Amino acid sequence: MKIFTASQIYDADKFTISKQQIKSDDLMERAATALFNWIHSRLNGAQVNIKLFCGIGNNGGDGIALARLLQEHGYSISVFVVNYSEKRSKDFLINLDRLKDRKLWPEFLDSDCSFPDINQNDIIVDAIFGIGLNRKLDDWVGNLIKHINVSNAFVLSVDIPSGLPMDSNPSDSSYVIRASHVLSFQVPKLIFFLPETGIYQNQWEVLDIGLDPEYLNSTNTEYQLIGKNEILPLYRPRLKFSHKGNYGHAVIIGGSYGKIGAVQLACSACLSVGSGLVTAYVPECGYNALQTALPEAMVLTDDEDDSITKINVPFVPSVYGIGMGMGTEEKTIKAFGTFLKNVESPLVIDADGLNILAKHPSLLKDVPKGSVLTPHPKELQRLIGEWEDDFDKLNKAKDFSVKNNCILVIKGAHSIVIHAEKGYINNTGNPGMATAGSGDVLTGMITGLISQGYSPLNAAIFGVYLHGMAGDVGVMDFGYEALKATEIINNIGKAYIELLRPPKPENVKEV
Template sequence: MHILNPQQLQEVDVLTMQRQQIRSWDLMERAAKAALKQIIADHPAMLGEPITILCGKGNNGGDGLVMARLLLEMGQKPSVWLQHASQYSVDNQENQGLLPIGYLKTFHLHTNFEFPKQGLLIDCLFGYGLSKALTSDWQPIIEQINAFEGRVVSIDMPSGLACEGHLPAGSPIVEADCVYTFQMPKLNLVLPDYGYYAKSFKIISIDLDEAAIAESSSSSFYSDADSMATLRKPRLKYSHKGTFGHALLLGGSYGKMGAMVLASKAAIRTGCGLLTAAVPIAGVSILQCTVPEAMVLADTNEQALQDFNFPTAYSAIGIGVGMGTSVESQQGFSIFLRSLPAESKLVLDADALNCLAKHSQLLAHLPKESILSPHPKELSRLLGTWQHDYDKITKAKAFCQQYEVYLLIKGANSLLVCPDGELHFNATGNPGMATGGAGDVLTGILTSLRAQGYPAKEAALLGMYIHGLAADLAVEELGEESLIASDISNYIGKAFMRLTQGGF
């Protein structure tokens, strides 16, 4: 799914109207109807409670006016406030005229709303038309919304949050409990910096012209179920274990052998034909007992990988989980990386990344198309610190371009940065995944997909999606608090099945 900027969205709007032979008024009617239907589905109790709608002077406000009319037709009596302005958008003006005369209340920047103590507040002040941060004279209005004791839902965007671009700290922005955003998420809805303003979001399809969206020159994407389902390669009837590759995982150290157990199990559950785990001597019996499906190779060192004297002719190699950063391991890793054939398919995580950060000269030895999967702290060791998310993205793009590698930045809406500058945000996952070992499971999944012949980009996209989806399915049974990394592995199979059945 593409993520478009406001200018691209406007172009798609125009093409949609031309190709579907509808007016902008019809598109607004469609959008407002679809959003209201979803809001009611999510908050059935709202129909018995006070509903407040705040409308701006543009088309976002127009959506609010349509919703007000639809609610009146349902017998509800929403309290509807319209921004005082000398000029309104055409469809906003037209929809004002479709409400009973005298029904609308007008507000100014100094209005004291005296909101009810409960119920639902629908924020339709600004949508994708917001060009820059709101000035401080909007602060009193936004503060009243944020102090509202009921639930706040925003249409398209939390008002005050532009679709794209960094906003200065302290800008007045609505803190929405849920954002109902049209057709696709906007960039600032999936960036961690702004997560506080959009605690969750739902995508409301309004049938914008798909061809027009595909023709747009966007390089930002959201990995949804439909696009991910097409990536999955079916397993053919006459395939055998050799068909699905032989993965090698290297890692583990005394006290951190569990990371290798988790990664190994996840790799096998993801479908590689064979798996070899290379661990320090102390890990051999642990791996053999806990993952009998895996073959195990032992390093010469008892407690940490040191010699790395393993064959490299595997379909894919995942390195780093639980490895530790002992001097021996760093030296061994360095020699291993320098000696790898250029065509090796590599996944690097955890201490392999920390080692790369400490010895940046090693970066030049990364095989092209390697996947690096840092969490934000590991990323900052690789890239240095950043001021805000856009700064981080610029640095990450430059890194990926320079070394021709993929960065999979873990977090809510994990982000894959590609060597060509494309950004792919992941749709699956939940806060239950903030638990030790979840990243090791991802390394297993990624290495397994690479071993099965998935190209790096597809492996990274499908891997992060399946990882999050498995956790989402596990949480349905177990709850977020109780989710542990092994559960994610145990649900990988169901995640693949759900992907094939479509939709989540």
């Protein structure tokens, strides 16, 4: 699913209005109807108090139009207009007149007003600001938002939480609605998926308001949300008449004294995701552990007992995964540098491989083009430098990807695969995956997918999705706190099955 910028969404509105020969308030009516259908299908006429806080722009117009529909269907509502400016949008005024025609008079709030009481059993509709917010809020409006936030009422935000800009962090975090649920028109917003801005909503959902598909399909976007529909075309099912040689030979390089488990996790994940053959290359201290714990893998060892001092693989594998538990001793750095100068196969670099690159950036020129780098936040910071906010982080990651012709996997709640100027945002996974070894599993999975013939970019996108799905399946049995990396591996097969499972039908009542 494409993720559009604010300017692209405005262009989509204009394109739809022109092509479909409708008026802008007709489009607003579509939005309000979609909002109403969502609410009505869940409340079914239940007598709860719904308080709508509406701005004076188009987001407020959506809220005013929604209020009319709610009243027409017998809901108990109160409408408050947040009068933060003398300017009003045309469609807001049209819908305000329609509301007044039905003898429903909203209460206008300004800097001199007391705020209305809010009960924790009320439902709040937040339609104060939309995607066009580009200025600091007046203090009285910010205090109204604080008043809503401390009410403990269920807050439903229209399109985005009010006070949250589309392309930057808010100047004052207390002046942003903390939404229980966001109903986003047509497409999700980038801010839903970033650590610093995603905290302002618990859940989000997309409502189709009929924006013209020609514009949506033909317009390029910087970011794409990756779900099942985007992953299925990447999936390469196995052929009946095939053998292990058809699915490649992956080599996992890493480990040091006390950190052999990282290699074991990566190798196990590599096998579980479908690699035909997997060989571990580790210090001698890891030989017995790996041969015992993972009989499906082959093992090669360095002459050194406790660390990697040279990398000598006597064949050319389909792909290498390197770095987990490897350490950053001088002899290991030297071995890694020599390896980079001579490597011929695709490469996935993780953990200490990334730390070595950060300490010795001159080695980046020897990293094969199209390699996949899988940093966690601290490793990313070491690679690309400090950033001001999540938006700056993404821009610096793109610059790094372009400069070094590589693929970055920015790990997090919504891991983002960066390739040149494009970002692919994952929508699987859960907090239980914030555990030791989870990153080693991901590296093994991406390596195993490349081994089978997936391109490095597709392997990164698919691997991140499947990794998150395995965690989602596993957490159903173990809960967040008890989910271990080994359980993620054990559920990779179930993640494949879930990928191919048909979607469940949805029953939604409409007006």
